[in-house]
Amino acid sequence: MAAHISIIGLDGIPEVRAGDDLAAVILGAVEASGEGLRDGDLLVVTHKIVSKAEGRLVDLRTVEPSDLARRHAERFGRDARQIEVVLRESVRIVRMDRGIIIAETPQGFICANAGVDASNVPGDDVVCLLPRDPDASAAALRGALRERTGIDVPVIISDSFGRPWRSGITNVAIGVAGLAPLADYRGQEDPYGRMMHASVLAVADELASAAELVNGKIDSRPVALIRGYPFARAEGTGRMLLMDPERDLFR
């Protein structure tokens, strides 16, 4: 039988505000879609609605830029207050050139602007930060969904990251709860009886990318329901997708 996976982009998620009950919002959208939630489903949630629910917004009018932020903003025609927020969300600057800042965040992500983003945020002077602990956010959402439905639905929290060498951004998993983010095929034999090499697949990132395909332009469907993917139930985390610095040839 052919493998069949459905990627369903949920409509009708309202503007999320600090303190909102995200599980209730998502369950409402699942019900409205007529799909319901089933055992074996998983959810991919773009981080922005998680960040908003957690109040991870910064009003730039309250930010006093450092000299570094001012000088960088001046050279590249950017907003010094926003650069300052990027620096505050960083533990290490990986590259800083041509108006692009690639930084390592306290959560261990290496991404543009330390994940600080002004799009899809209400208010002209407001920027959105990454969730402080996306694995904890995913675990909390998984717990709340299980409590209300009795179903253990894995949760992936996604963001769009650039990558070296290739154009464009793709969605990756920054927070994970309830599934194994990596599928390790090493040690299994291929159909010719030979051992597979180097085949550890980042399936949580692939699921996040699949979900982006239904998010719609301007993120009008921030939650995707994925049905039919035979994930491995496990206490996996998004942290498992971060390359060990010892093994990273590109650090």
Next chain:
Amino acid sequence: MAAHISIIGLDGIPEVRAGDDLAAVILGAVEASGEGLRDGDLLVVTHKIVSKAEGRLVDLRTVEPSDLARRHAERFGRDARQIEVVLRESVRIVRMDRGIIIAETPQGFICANAGVDASNVPGDDVVCLLPRDPDASAAALRGALRERTGIDVPVIISDSFGRPWRSGITNVAIGVAGLAPLADYRGQEDPYGRMMHASVLAVADELASAAELVNGKIDSRPVALIRGYPFARAEGTGRMLLMDPERDLFR
């Protein structure tokens, strides 16, 4: 209405040999699946069956390793003949350490072992190369499918690449025909009337990743039919997904 995309992994693709008619093989599997091919469908094909059909296999018993290949293989316990093939498939060595070679290929890809792979290949001494021109391979397959069905079905040829900073490999698009591989959201307003920044999505890579989810371990379903994704018809290529060296902060 909720967005709904189906990812269908086709069963029953037989072992492909040099000279095989890939369009016929795939259409046979599409028919056997009971799905048929419809306008609006697209296909993601893992490169290995394309390489096999194109005869891109090397018998290592015919390969005489260079001194560099011998020394590198000796230090890291690898097969010098296979290292030699990797060097022959490279135009630039990006990193070469700890038994890992990351190389730039003539096609412009930066990937482990220049895409040379011994898994899922018949014969103990045979390795598989990337298609010589994956965009041409994708275009040829699209053309053959259109000729036989009258339907213009975009084709993506995929491979699994590693990436800096994150663990695990994910499928990306190395060849594209019939669709725009990048979705450019720049210049569009978000729901708050603000312009979107830096939002060029590598949708062909996301489609390749989504397709991997149905490939199955050991690549038992090398072709995925994707239905319901509103792609932009265009004469796009996989080459468009390669970062311009001038803009690449990581070259």
